[in-house]
Amino acid sequence: MAKKIAVDPITRIEGHLRIEAQLEGGKIANAWSSSTAFRGIETILKGRDPRDAHHFTQRFCGVCTTVHSMASIRAVEDALKIQIPDNARLIRNIIMGIQNVQDHVIHFYHLHALDWVDITSALKADPKKTAQLAQSISDWPNSSVKHFKAVKERIAAFVSTGRLGPFQNAYWGHSAYRLPPEANLMAVAHYLEALEWQKEVIKVHAILGSKNPHPQTFLVGGMAIPVDPDSQNAINADKIAYMQKLLKKARLFVEQVYIPDLLAVASFYKDWAAIGGGVGNYLAYGDFHMDNAGGTDNLYFPRGVIMGKDLANVLPMDEKKITEYVTHSWYDYSGGNDRGLHPYQGETSHNYTGPKPPYDFLDTDGKYSWVKSPRYNDQPMEVGPLARVLVAYASGNQDAKTIVNYVLGQLGVGPEALFSTLGRTAARGVDCLMMARMNEKWVADLVNNMGRGIYETHNAEKWDPSTWPKEAQGFGYHEAPRGALGHWIRIENGQIANFQAVVPSTWNAGPRDAAGQMGPYESALVGTPIADENKPLEILRTIHSFDPCLACAVHVMDGKGNELIKVKAL
Amino acid sequence: MKTEHTPNEVSIPEETLRKWEARGVSRRDFIKFCTATTAAMALPMTFVPRVAQAMEDNRLPVIWVEYQSCSGDSEAFLRANQPAAGDIILDVISLEYSEVLMAAAGHLAEEAKQQAMEKYKGKYVLIVEGAIPKGDGGVYCTVAGRSAVDSCTELVRNAAATICVGSCASFGGIPAAAPNPTDAVSVMDLVPGAPVINLPGCPVNAENLTATIVHFLTFGKLPATDRLGRPKFAYGKRIHDNCERRAHFDAGQYAEAFGDAGHRQGHCLYKLGCKGPETFHNCPTIRYNEGTSWLVMAGHGCVGCSEPQFWDTMSPFYRRLPNVPGFGVEMTADKIGIGLAAATAVAFGAHGVASCFRRGDNMEQDKVIEEE
Numbered sequence: 001m002a003k004k005i006a007v008d009p010i011t012r013i014e015g016h017l018r019i020e021a022q023l024e025g026g027k028i029a030n031a032w033s034s035s036t037a038f039r040g041i042e043t044i045l046k047g048r049d050p051r052d053a054h055h056f057t058q059r060f061c062g063v064c065t066t067v068h069s070m071a072s073i074r075a076v077e078d079a080l081k082i083q084i085p086d087n088a089r090l091i092r093n094i095i096m097g098i099q100n101v102q103d104h105v106i107h108f109y110h111l112h113a114l115d116w117v118d119i120t121s122a123l124k125a126d127p128k129k130t131a132q133l134a135q136s137i138s139d140w141p142n143s144s145v146k147h148f149k150a151v152k153e154r155i156a157a158f159v160s161t162g163r164l165g166p167f168q169n170a171y172w173g174h175s176a177y178r179l180p181p182e183a184n185l186m187a188v189a190h191y192l193e194a195l196e197w198q199k200e201v202i203k204v205h206a207i208l209g210s211k212n213p214h215p216q217t218f219l220v221g222g223m224a225i226p227v228d229p230d231s232q233n234a235i236n237a238d239k240i241a242y243m244q245k246l247l248k249k250a251r252l253f254v255e256q257v258y259i260p261d262l263l264a265v266a267s268f269y270k271d272w273a274a275i276g277g278g279v280g281n282y283l284a285y286g287d288f289h290m291d292n293a294g295g296t297d298n299l300y301f302p303r304g305v306i307m308g309k310d311l312a313n314v315l316p317m318d319e320k321k322i323t324e325y326v327t328h329s330w331y332d333y334s335g336g337n338d339r340g341l342h343p344y345q346g347e348t349s350h351n352y353t354g355p356k357p358p359y360d361f362l363d364t365d366g367k368y369s370w371v372k373s374p375r376y377n378d379q380p381m382e383v384g385p386l387a388r389v390l391v392a393y394a395s396g397n398q399d400a401k402t403i404v405n406y407v408l409g410q411l412g413v414g415p416e417a418l419f420s421t422l423g424r425t426a427a428r429g430v431d432c433l434m435m436a437r438m439n440e441k442w443v444a445d446l447v448n449n450m451g452r453g454i455y456e457t458h459n460a461e462k463w464d465p466s467t468w469p470k471e472a473q474g475f476g477y478h479e480a481p482r483g484a485l486g487h488w489i490r491i492e493n494g495q496i497a498n499f500q501a502v503v504p505s506t507w508n509a510g511p512r513d514a515a516g517q518m519g520p521y522e523s524a525l526v527g528t529p530i531a532d533e534n535k536p537l538e539i540l541r542t543i544h545s546f547d548p549c550l551a552c553a554v555h556v557m558d559g560k561g562n563e564l565i566k567v568k569a570l
Numbered sequence: 571m572k573t574e575h576t577p578n579e580v581s582i583p584e585e586t587l588r589k590w591e592a593r594g595v596s597r598r599d600f601i602k603f604c605t606a607t608t609a610a611m612a613l614p615m616t617f618v619p620r621v622a623q624a625m626e627d628n629r630l631p632v633i634w635v636e637y638q639s640c641s642g643d644s645e646a647f648l649r650a651n652q653p654a655a656g657d658i659i660l661d662v663i664s665l666e667y668s669e670v671l672m673a674a675a676g677h678l679a680e681e682a683k684q685q686a687m688e689k690y691k692g693k694y695v696l697i698v699e700g701a702i703p704k705g706d707g708g709v710y711c712t713v714a715g716r717s718a719v720d721s722c723t724e725l726v727r728n729a730a731a732t733i734c735v736g737s738c739a740s741f742g743g744i745p746a747a748a749p750n751p752t753d754a755v756s757v758m759d760l761v762p763g764a765p766v767i768n769l770p771g772c773p774v775n776a777e778n779l780t781a782t783i784v785h786f787l788t789f790g791k792l793p794a795t796d797r798l799g800r801p802k803f804a805y806g807k808r809i810h811d812n813c814e815r816r817a818h819f820d821a822g823q824y825a826e827a828f829g830d831a832g833h834r835q836g837h838c839l840y841k842l843g844c845k846g847p848e849t850f851h852n853c854p855t856i857r858y859n860e861g862t863s864w865l866v867m868a869g870h871g872c873v874g875c876s877e878p879q880f881w882d883t884m885s886p887f888y889r890r891l892p893n894v895p896g897f898g899v900e901m902t903a904d905k906i907g908i909g910l911a912a913a914t915a916v917a918f919g920a921h922g923v924a925s926c927f928r929r930g931d932n933m934e935q936d937k938v939i940e941e942e
Contacts, residue, residue: 007676008714011669014641016713037711037718038703039638040751041744049886055873056881059744062642062773106648114673154593158660163629165665169682170673195656199649203862210868211858212649213642213773217870219828224870226834233836234869350751352709357717458828540675551640 002029006361007539008036012111014063015550017509019543020364021525023533031518031525033509034362034369035550038330038350045499049465050076050491051220053499057487058214060501060552065213066099066205067480068501068552071487076220079474079491085456086292088222090446091208091235093288094243095215096478097439098204101250103481104385104432105258107547109187109194112425115541116265117187118177119167123159125185127152133182138260142193151189171537178268187265190257201250204243204439208235222458229450240450243443251436254429262429263410266422273413276421276542278524279380282306282387283507285317285486287479288438300438301479304391305376309419311394319475322486324502325373328366328511330354338514340375343488343500344473348372370554373510373519374502382520383483383507384546385431386424392434399437403430421524424545465494480504482547505553508546521546580615582622590625593661595653603652610781610856611793612803624787629664631694632783633686633725636669637711637718638745638754639700642773643735644670650776651860663783666694669713680714687728695786696729697779698722701738701745702760705753719760726761731792733767733782734758737875740768740799747881758799767792768799772875777856778804798878800850809846809872812854815839833869843888844871851876 008018016037022030045056053076057068070092077084084092127148134143158164171177179187202212208225209215217224228234266272286296286303296303304314323340326333331348333341341347353367362368375381392400393415407426408415417423462468468491476487482504490498510519518526521543528538582604587597595603604621611617636644648655659665665672666686667679674682686694703710708717726732734757737743745754758766769778782801785793793801810816818824818838825833825842838844849872857864865872874884 006715009669009675009679011672011675011679014670016636016711036713037638038752039710039745039754043749043751044744044747044881049888052885052887055885055887056744056747059640059642059772062640062645065642065645110648110671119673154660157593161629163664165629165659165663166668166672168666168674169678171678172673192656195648196654199651199654199859202649203859206859206862206868208868210863210865210870213645216865216873217868219870222828224828224868226829226869228834231834231836233867234834352706354709355715357708357712357715357720359712359715455834456829460827460829463827535678536676 003533004361005533005536007536010540010543010548012114012540012544013548013550014061015505015548015553017543017548017550018362019521019525019539020362021536021539023530026529026531028525028528028530028539031522032362032364032368033371033511033519033521035371035509035554037551038370038554039551040350042499042501045496047495049494050079050489050496051463051465053489053496054218054220055216057501060503061549062213063549064099064103064481066095066209066215066218067478067485068487069215069218070096070478071476071485071501072489072499073218073220073476074478075474075476075487075489076491077474078476079472079489080220080462080468082221082459082462083292083294084222085459087227087446087449087454087457088459089289089292090442090449091223091225091457093442094439094446095205095208096288097435097442098201098247098250100435100481101254101432101439102198102202104428105194105254106198107428107481108258108262108425109191111547112544113187113191113265114170115537115544116177116269117179117184117191118172118174119155119184119188120159120172121177121179121181122185122188123152123156123181125152125181127185130182130185133264134186137264138256140256140260148185148189151192152185155188171535174535174537175531176537179265183264183268187261190261193257194253197249197253201246201253204246207239207243219458221460221463222456225457227446227450227455227457235446240443240447244440247439247443251440254433254436259429259433262426263407266411266426269422270411270413272422272541273411273417273420275528276424276524276545277419278520279382279518280309280419281376281379281381282390283317283376283381283383283484284388284391285477285479285484286391287477300434301388301392302395302397304395305381306387306390306394307379309416311390311415314391314394319486321377322502323375323378324506325375325513327373327514329369329372330367331372340378340514343486343502344490344498346488346498346500369509369511371506371510371550373513374507375513378515380510380513380517380519380523381507383504384424384428385481385483386418386427387483388479389427389430390418399434400430403433421542421545428547468494482549483507501552503552505546505549509548509550509553521548580618582619586622595657595661599653606652607781607784610777610803611785612806617788621784621788624784625662629662630783630787631666631686631690632663632697633666633683633694633729634668634697634699635722635725637698637700637702637722637739638752639736639738641670641699643699644668646773646776647735647779649859650780652777652780658780662787663695666690677714687725691728693730694728695783696725696732697735698726698732698739698757699735701742701754701756703745703752703754704760705751710752722757723761726757726764726766729765731765731767731786732757733769733779734799735769735774735779737770737772737880740770741878743772744881746879765792766799767795767801769804770800770876770878771851775804775853775856775858778852796850800876804852804856805850805876807850807852809849809851809853809866812852813846813866814854815866828869839866839869839871841890842871843886843890845874845884845887845891846872847891848884849874849877
């Protein structure tokens with residue numbers, strides 16, 4: 001007999017996400033993904049100075065907090081044909097690179113691990129055996145019996161107070177947890193260690209960007225952070241040395257803790273290599289410019305599209321093929337709700353037609369989310385580390401091939417295992433390791449420039465809006481931690497005439513389109529076994545494998561009309 | 571090694587230090603935390619033992635909710651340093667609900683929140699992140715099918731105190747920027763009269779949040795605030811008052827363009843749009859990420875993120891603050907001489923200039939004038 005359940009809030013994500021699922025015979029037969037919050041930042045952007053856009057767009061999300069700055073600044077630079085100095089390219093790469101690394105580690109330990117790791121089971125672990133396990137998989141120095149004993153005692157003291165704080169009411173003891181106590185203790189220890197680690201390594205953002213979250217030194221035309229070895233107020237040898245130390249610390253943790261833990265945990269959950277695949281189409285804009293030519297040919301992560309899991313054919317990505325549907329989203333299109341619109345033509349007037357709160361279920365036959373449904377060539381696409389790594393792997397990127405083959409070899413599975421919940425989680429680790437290694441190279445390149453007396457970080461040629469054309473439009477892209485991020489801007493008379501963001505979680509979390517095609521979350525959930533409908537741990541596993549980030553996925557666009565302003569003018 | 575004691579020195583009982591060691595916090599770290607927090611609250615060092623004592627008591631129940639947020643404040647909290655987030659979660663507070671961190675999901679998460687609210691009625695501290703959209707019956711933000719308007723009101727009314735982290739919860743922030751499409755409001759506008767403290771900033775500075783929590787633990791009440799609900803210990807002075815580039819302002823040394831020689835040498839960023847003279851916040855002294863940096867240190871002007879309606883009143887962010895009648899900052903910047911600079915400094919210090927742009931802002935007399 002079919003039964004509908006709702007999981008709301010989906011926790012350990014950014015933003016407000018609700019999943020409704022229909023269960024049949026112990027499996028998910030149908031699923032709906034809904035975002036339940038909306039702010040309207042694109043509307044707020046209208047009429048403002050395009051040079052300010054990055055401050056606003058960065059507030060789309062406070063988790064991967066640089067990415068919208070990058071995309072919106074690139075959109076303005078694309079519109080105005082601005083080339084940035086080489087130092088700015090390198091500083092941006094380092095900022096984006098450490099963002100990816102830190103974000104992936106936080107995701108694995110703090111947002112995803114508790115779907116696989118039972119904290120309460122860790123209390124039964126033998127610290128000696130835990131140390132043996134840890135030492136057998138890695139050279140990480142912090143793997144002594146004493147260390148694991150101390151962690152166990154700390155957790156035991158915490159639990160003995162009877163107040164579990166953020167760990168209460170969870171699915172502990174669920175039959176789907178499979179790790180032995182020792183592996184659980186190791187993971188809990190690394191959960192705490194990663195919490196310390198992430199606040200250290202992200203100081204690279206503070207050095208280059210002023211702070212984190214929300215680094216603020218991005219500029220249209222380059223960066224505001226000065227570079228000068230003879231100044232105590234700029235990036236000098238001292239700050240370079242500090243960054244090198246932090247980036248090494250970042251890489252060592254990924255190499256010696258994250259990747260070994262990922263492989264150790266995954267080896268107990270190999271059945272998840274056949275669950276949660278989803279739409280099977282993958283899109284990557286590519287990123288991390290390896291030279292300063294400004295084109296998209298020489299990107300560390302290449303640009304491309306994979307359809308129907310066909311790794312033999314990486315198709316070129318054509319930005320013009322992107323559209324968004326609102327058939328099942330709480331917006332209206334003036335020309336009818338069943339056609340897709342390219343972001344430059346994007347229009348939205350928000351029109352909530354859902355149930356009046358408080359409610360038990362949404363009307364999933366009608367409109368049911370604040371997220372639109374982006375499509376590429378009218379097909380739903382998955383974006384994210386898996387898409388990025390698959391496109392790189394299938395395009396012959398040597399680093400991607402080496403690490404992917406290592407991970408697959410360690411787990412004893414073939415490339416087809418990548419199209420799954422487990423594959424998504426593993427690909428994030430591959431992506432993280434690739435980035436962790438590149439960061440140090442980019443700092444070396446910056447040092448090389450500085451040694452040659454090249455200090456330029458900002459191209460001010462078109463800083464003054466009076467030098468701009470009357471009308472311009474541009475596309476800014478970025479491979480954010482969560483995947484392909486695009487901002488589209490139209491500038492008129494020095495002001496923002498239209499702004500649209502199609503973000504990774506819009507691609508992944510979007511509802512059905514006009515043709516009834518499911519979005520990637522929805523599609524990935526279908527077929528998932530659910531052991532206990534009151535504790536749908538399995539839903540969290542697959543949804544978290546995408547690393548949802550919803551606040552930025554929800555946007556409203558005011559295309560040509562002024563519907564919103566009309567509605568809200570007080 | 572034994573250090574020499576001065577008559578004014580205070581100490582933390584050995585027993586307390588041992589207890590913290592047993593919890594995995596070294597005595598050095600604990601003393602550092604107590605000292606740093608006492609300093610952050612602008613209290614004399616004689617309060618260190620009292621802060622230490624406060625940490626001994628039962629863990630404070632905390633419910634952390636998010637509405638129209640970007641989770642930037644939650645992330646900032648994860649970067650907390652003295653003590654670190656892990657220590658706070660395990661030892662200082664009892665985090666009963668936090669969507670970013672909690673293991674439970676769905677109805678079990680909701681249940682945890684409701685239970686904590688009832689069990690610790692009038693005793694828990696509520697932390698709110700994000701604005702609350704009042705428009706159209708609250709449909710623009712629901713959690714578990716319930717509107718933010720509804721659940722936030724209930725949680726605030728039952729809390730001992732509410733701490734608004736970040737500019738959205740404090741003043742409406744970015745969702746409330748013009749034209750405010752969802753009728754987003756701050757917590758104090760949603761529930762007038764409730765005991766609320768505002769920690770604006772985008773995002774909140776984690777050190778100020780920690781200091782506020784510890785203040786509450788130490789004294790059983792919230793710290794004194796200005797008329798906008800901001801604690802005086804953190805928002806009592808302008809960025810400009812403590813700015814590390816202030817000497818360059820006074821000396822008339824300005825960066826003229828990003829990356830020019832003056833910019834590289836740390837000259838004043840006023841001409842590049844810095845809003846430091848209008849912004850009350852302790853960024854220059856506390857900085858971010860364990861004191862690593864802050865906007866002005868990294869070469870970008872202050873954007874004024876801790877002021878009400880800063881998105882509308884402080885932007886365009888790269889336009890310099892306009893003239894101040896009488897002594898003219900802009901004019902001063904162009905024609906600066908040492909004498910003129912001193913006069914400007916006095917005028918800023920005198921707080922004597924009225925502002926015409928902040929409607930309803932009681933602090934307006936403390937502001938430098940802004941053009942409409």
